[in-house]
Amino acid sequence: MTETLGTTGEFGLIAAVTRGLSRSEDVLVGPGDDAAVVAVPDGRVVITTDLLVEGRHFRQDWSSAYDVGRKAAAQNLADVVAMGARPTALVVGFGGxxxxxxxxxxxxxxxxxxxxxxxxxxxxxGDTVQSDKIIVSVTAFGSLDGRRPVLRSGARPGDELAFAGRLGWAEAGYAVLTRGFRSPRTVVDAHRRPQPPYADGPRAAIAGASSMCDVSDGLIADLRHIAEASQVVIDVRTPALAVAEPLQAVAAATGLDAMTFVLTGGEDHALVGTFEPADVPDGWTVIGTVAEGNENRPAGTVTVDGELFASPAGHAHFTS
Structure with missing residues (x-):
């Protein structure tokens, strides 16, 4: 007989999932008390949270439970490093x-x-609760280790735009899965388990990044957050964006445009940031520029090769 949440019970489940968990030196009190205690060396805490809902963010016939766990953690950890911080702890809410x-x-x-x-x-x-469908909520915490946070509002005219990580892979994987296929395996795996460039967030902060965010909703959509917060114009140069062969293969098989995967695909959790030209760190690829707004291109605008991007820019909750 298969053991279920109903037969295991809340406290049995908590015991099962906390058994053997490792504890970093930042954790002073871990699971088992009313609350955890995590060290905050410089007195500031970076906090972010995300929610995954079955049928909306994942499907059991597409992703294993292990995949969902990796994805749920990754999307939060990427937000922490996009602030230039070092992740320290996670709190997990689970319903099923x-x-x-x-x-x-x-x-x-x-x-x-x-x-x-x-x-x-x-x-x-964390916490557990019975629910009609599976829900996973993760809150992540991070330490700035004495550095200033890298905000979306710091981009300046004259900066260069650069990114680290992968763009469009998860979107290509989604395009494959929605058509009932499971290959190319590389893009399907990218949809199931993103691979954020974790080390590049703190590295960018140390190098002097003026602004940064992770690409969760699509490159153009997330760059608009920076452009609007910084009141600048950001131009993306597509010749600088290499389109990997698996993305080209998916585009050819589906009739979609591979560059659109790169420009609008989310959930790879690449990092995108702005830097003074001399400050772009190793591992980051320059893909555009930052300029002042004008009558033709007001502040808060993102352009692609100098032109406004006509297609939908990426994912927007409650509208797509």
């Missing part, structure tokens, strides 16, 4: 039906823990 196999929840937690371990962070607590 009573007939969901307990093993699914345990596997999910292993994915969360393994992704957190990549950056030296720990799962320090």
């Amino acid at each position: 039906p009573a007939d969901l196999p307990t093993a699914w929840a345990v596997e999910l937690n292993q994915g969360l823990a393994d992704e957190a371990e990549l950056v030296g962070a720990s799962i320090v607590g």
